[in-house]
Amino acid sequence: xxxxxxxxxxxxxxxxxxxxxxxxxxxxxxxxxxxxxxxxxxxxxxxxxxxxxxxxxxxxxxxxxxxxxxxxxxxxxxxxxxxxxxxxxxxxxxxxxxxxxxxxxxxxxxxxxxxxxxxxxxxxxxxxxxxxxxxxxxxxxxxxxxxxxxxxxxxxxxxxxxxxxxxxxxxxxxxxxxxxxxxxxxxxxxxxxxxxxxxxxxxxxxxxxxxxxxxxxxxxxxxxxxxxxxxxxxxxxxxxxxxxxxxxxxxxxxxxxxxxxxxxxxxxxxxxxxxxxxxxxxxxxxxxxxxxxxxxxxxxxxxxxxxxxxxxxxxxxxxxxxxxxxxxxxxxxxxxxxxxxxxxxxxxxxxxxxx
Ligand SMILES: NC(=O)c1ccc[n+]([C@@H]2O[C@H](COP(=O)([O-])OP(=O)(O)OC[C@H]3O[C@@H](n4cnc5c(N)ncnc54)[C@H](OP(=O)(O)O)[C@@H]3O)[C@@H](O)[C@H]2O)c1
Numbered sequence: 001x002x003x004x005x006x007x008x009x010x011x012x013x014x015x016x017x018x019x020x021x022x023x024x025x026x027x028x029x030x031x032x033x034x035x036x037x038x039x040x041x042x043x044x045x046x047x048x049x050x051x052x053x054x055x056x057x058x059x060x061x062x063x064x065x066x067x068x069x070x071x072x073x074x075x076x077x078x079x080x081x082x083x084x085x086x087x088x089x090x091x092x093x094x095x096x097x098x099x100x101x102x103x104x105x106x107x108x109x110x111x112x113x114x115x116x117x118x119x120x121x122x123x124x125x126x127x128x129x130x131x132x133x134x135x136x137x138x139x140x141x142x143x144x145x146x147x148x149x150x151x152x153x154x155x156x157x158x159x160x161x162x163x164x165x166x167x168x169x170x171x172x173x174x175x176x177x178x179x180x181x182x183x184x185x186x187x188x189x190x191x192x193x194x195x196x197x198x199x200x201x202x203x204x205x206x207x208x209x210x211x212x213x214x215x216x217x218x219x220x221x222x223x224x225x226x227x228x229x230x231x232x233x234x235x236x237x238x239x240x241x242x243x244x245x246x247x248x249x250x251x252x253x254x255x256x257x258x259x260x261x262x263x264x265x266x267x268x269x270x271x272x273x274x275x276x277x278x279x280x281x282x283x284x285x286x287x288x289x290x291x292x293x294x295x296x297x298x299x300x301x302x303x304x305x306x307x308x309x310x311x312x313x314x315x316x317x318x319x320x321x322x323x324x325x326x327x328x329x330x331x332x333x334x335x336x337x338x339x340x341x342x343x344x345x346x347x348x349x350x351x352x353x354x355x
Pocket of ligand 1: 013014015016017018019039040041042043045052072085086108109110151182184186326327
């Protein structure tokens with residue numbers, strides 16, 4: 001049996017897009033999973049992946065991926081594990097369809113994140129939530145659906161989790177500066193963003209996601225105020241955060257809580273887990289997207305410029321790689337967590353019978 005045959009086959013929905021390409025890139029050398037099936041829109045269906053995808057990344061398009069035939073939306077799939085990088089409207093239709101057919105769908109899309117039946121997973125913070133797929137309506141067919149958060153939210157909750165666990169959170173304010181790759185490809189027109197800042201993303205939709213997803217992940221109730229901006233950066237969302245704690249803490253205690261944070265992926269040594277999910281940089285002028293976004297292969301969230309705040313208790317700057325830790329890497333880590341928990345191990349016949 002070849003190395004490729006020994007690995008778990010994976011299908012990618014929305015494989016040709018910005019996040020889909022990051023998934024293809026990450027799967028090229030993945031020790032457990034192999035990219036086996038690609039689904040995209042009718043515009044791409046029937047073409048070879050190499051022809052359909054306008055490859056945006058700074059590594060070569062993997063040769064085996066380039067040869068895959070792109071399948072139509074809703075086409076039958078062999079892979080039980082399905083990673084979804086679909087836009088929300090398409091996800092609303094296709095993700096339950098594949099879950100119903102017995103596939104485990106691990107999604108980047110926002111459509112089902114706040115659905116009480118669906119885990120909104122960050123494996124360092126709430127790995128126990130993955131177990132909820134056993135009670136989902138698709139469980140009898142062997143299917144399921146888990147989601148990862150909005151790309152800014154991953155950075156925000158990674159910084160908030162140790163503070164919530166150690167001191168409790170009383171109130172949080174976030175101001176985001178979000179990269180253009182967050183809008184997918186081709187994204188924001190160049191004449192709108194070069195030399196410019198746009199103080200709105202998605203007509204208020206982005207702010208609504210950021211204001212509600214952290215509480216579901218942290219299983220905590222605290223007010224969160226947010227203002228978003230699109231800025232002319234290629235990769236990396238930067239967030240200025242202001243935090244009021246329930247228990248008084250010195251800056252030293254806050255720093256120690258942030259820098260020492262690790263979780264289940266590090267304990268289980270999951271392949272995509274960075275050694276340090278959160279890293280404090282003791283400099284006022286960091287983190288910066290240009291210099292820090294690739295830490296931990298894009299999976300480490302950086303925190304810097306930690307200082308006291310006259311209104312809140314502390315303020316600091318967070319940086320998250322939006323298409324890696326904020327999207328493709330997050331989905332892959334979720335899939336690895338499901339595999340490590342034995343949740344991928346349903347019999348193949350269950351999938352076949354459900355079609
Ligand atoms: N970019 C980020 O930083 C980021 C971060 C977190 C979450 N997300 C979420 O991840 C998802 C993908 O984002 P993206 O930035 O990769 O978007 P994108 O670049 O626009 O890619 C969209 C993908 O969906 C496919 N698609 C479009 N309509 C379809 C249809 N009717 N049926 C099947 N496939 C269809 C496209 O295929 P074609 O190439 O054939 O059109 C493409 O592969 C979105 O839900 C987004 O909100 C993105």
